[in-house]
Amino acid sequence: MSQKEVGHQFLARLGKKRLRPGGVEATNWLIQQGEFSSDCKVLEVACNRCTTSIELAQTYQCHITAVDLDTKVLAEARKAIEVAQMQDYIHLTQANALKLPFADNSFDIVINEAMLTMLNDAAKEKALKEYWRVLKPGGRLLTHDVSYEADETKAVIEQLRDTINVNVSPLQLDAWRQLLVKSGFTAVNYSYGNMTLMSPLGMIKDEGVVDAIRIMLRGMKKENRKQFLKMRHFFNKTGRKLCYIAAVSQK
Secondary structure, eight states, X not given: OOOSOOHXXXXXXXXOOOOOTTHHHHHHHHHHHHTOOTTOEEEXXXXXXXXXXXXXXXXXXXXXXXXXXXXXXXXXXXXXXXXXXXXXXXXXXXXXXXBOSSOTTOEEEXXXXXXXXXXXXXXXXHHHXXXXXXXXXXXXXXXXXXXXXXXXXXXXXXXXXXXXXXXXOOXXXXXXXXHHHHTTOEEEEEEEEXXXXXXXXXXXXXXXXXXXHHHHHHHTSHHHHHHXXXXXHHHHTGGGGEEEEEEEEEO
């Protein structure tokens, strides 16, 4: 694997806040399915800078435990939470998705976006079983990942790995559903569509016009241009054979 900067870290450095394959539209679809309320106990796994957790807390006044392995992004998340004045609603902690430090039946909702794709199949199942364990009976799991429909798309996955410098392992749409069921979940419902991570319209929807322009201008600076153009070309050309999948599953 190349020593170049990992794709999502590169985009975050350029100022991109939403680093999800289906962008804000897919995240919003998940939230609509989640039946959030002020009484909900929520766990966000791989919270990154807590963009989603902050919006959930602001909208529903629910109490959220947000976890990530990366201490650097947790420090950035803490600053964002303070700016949003959401300290009373969001608790940050460092934790591994494969061994969550929480008791069984602790949460009403678990949300995990753009992380399972990065794990091998065995680790995917281990993480999903952890989510099942910490969810209360009847609780909901909300996931958002990379997928594909056709077998011939498998060749594109190698190009994706080379483009973002991560050994990702997307699954076909029905394979994601089967994995969720195998991990103990029922009533799996999902939505899928074109990846919008770096499309012009997707960038504007995710970041707003001004910030989208700023990100693109930073991307075109000499030190960033090669990687930025490589990623933009892939996601807007070859990578269009890939899609996002947003799934809601019940324990």
